């Protein structure tokens with residue numbers, strides 16, 4: 606369990622305020638909220654990247670190890686190639702070379718980046734880079750993963766692969782928080798956490814999202830399906846003027 610109390614982070618035009626909040630272990634949690642509401646700030650705080658803050662963060666789990674995937678994967682690149690980047694996540698763990706190779710092969714196959722192993726990170730497409738950085742993040746063997754908009758450039762298939770992987774590790778007891786702009790990812794996550802203006806305004810079982818859509822809509826969040834339905838149902842204005850009358 607992660608327990609937050611009396612958290613305050615002040616920036617020039619922004620304040621993050623969390624009075625009391627707990628996140629249970631062994632869940633996948635979708636973090637939604639409009640641009641600038643504080644998602645990245647919260648994930649960085651949880652992974653120990655924020656130096657100046659007031660309040661307490663307490664991980665109840667004894668052997669806590671956190672791993673974050675940054676919103677811009679370019680900021681996270683350390684080595685030149687896909688293979689070296691994946692290896693980098695494992696080198697400090699004193700694992701035999703054979704096991705390292707097997708782990709890299711397994712995860713690269715899972716995320717469909719096996720053909721990219723020898724490629725230069727700087728030559729990858731943005732979506733490919735996100736997949737590589739996800740694989741590298743998961744190789745760290747943390748028990749808390751904080752993923753900052755990992756699906757922003759992923760196609761539908763890769764998004765599903767990611768959430769399948771998350772489901773597997775959550776079943777092993779890991780906790781994963783995924784910031785996203787895609788409301789519909791609640792379909793794949795256990796819980797949904799909603800932020801607005803630097804505050805946590807809702808935290809509910811994802812299965813309850815549908816019955817609470819009106820309330821959630823007040824924060825400007827909406828399913829892309831709702832939007833499609835709205836567009837399809839909107840009346841097309843009839844053309845006025847000199848047309849051929851039927």
Ligand SMILES: Nc1ncnc2c1ncn2[C@@H]1O[C@H](COP(=O)(O)OP(=O)(O)OP(=O)(O)O)[C@@H](O)[C@H]1O
Nearest residue numbers: 616617618619638639640641642643644645646647
């Ligand atoms: N170093 C900084 N100095 C001043 N303001 C900052 C700094 N870093 C972030 N902010 C501000 O803090 C607020 C929250 O930023 P944050 O990156 O957490 O939002 P976000 O919810 O992740 O947004 P997005 O969806 O666009 O990624 C923003 O208004 C941002 O401008």
Ligand SMILES: [Mg+2]
Nearest residue numbers: 644645676753
């Ligand atoms: Mg962000």
